[in-house]
Amino acid sequence: MERPITGFEFDSEGDPVAVLNCGHLQHVRHNPPFINRPWVTTEEGRNSMLGEMLNCVRCDKFELPDHFVAYKRTPDFTEESLPVALRKDHSTRSGVWAKIIVGEGRVRYRVPTLEADMELSPEKIGVVVPEVPHNVEPLGSTRFFVEFYRAPV
Numbered sequence: 543m544e545r546p547i548t549g550f551e552f553d554s555e556g557d558p559v560a561v562l563n564c565g566h567l568q569h570v571r572h573n574p575p576f577i578n579r580p581w582v583t584t585e586e587g588r589n590s591m592l593g594e595m596l597n598c599v600r601c602d603k604f605e606l607p608d609h610f611v612a613y614k615r616t617p618d619f620t621e622e623s624l625p626v627a628l629r630k631d632h633s634t635r636s637g638v639w640a641k642i643i644v645g646e647g648r649v650r651y652r653v654p655t656l657e658a659d660m661e662l663s664p665e666k667i668g669v670v671v672p673e674v675p676h677n678v679e680p681l682g683s684t685r686f687f688v689e690f691y692r693a694p695v
């Protein structure tokens with residue numbers, strides 16, 4: 543999916559890396575004549591690309607960024623206490639990932655725009671991608687919670 547560039551870093555070899563607002567990093571090398579990104583060689587050029595969109599395949603693959611940290615969790619939900627709002631499509635805000643962690647039973651987790659429809663269990667965690675609408679549905683008796691992740695401060 544398309545994600546805006548929020549900044550730039552350099553990897554250990556000095557190659558430029560775009561930081562996207564989902565937390566993922568993406569190399570943006572200038573390596574003519576194969577890869578032409580002359581803008582990446584100057585600070586002015588890089589600044590001019592802030593807010594531009596890059597396609598992030600890691601978001602499409604539900605990859606929670608490795609360096610993100612947990613900062614908050616919901617109470618335990620059961621099939622009876624799960625708020626109606628979570629059963630309908632909803633999403634986390636920009637840059638906020640989450641894990642749906644099932645302690646008992648099973649939960650159906652649907653992400654229509656990513657064509658995902660999965661069954662979560664104590665063996666299978668669900669990953670919530672920032673800003674992507676999703677919904678959950680208890681399958682019988684269950685207990686689970688949601689843990690939120692963001693970039694380290």
Ligand SMILES: [Zn+2]
Nearest residue numbers: 564566598601
């Ligand atoms: Zn991403």
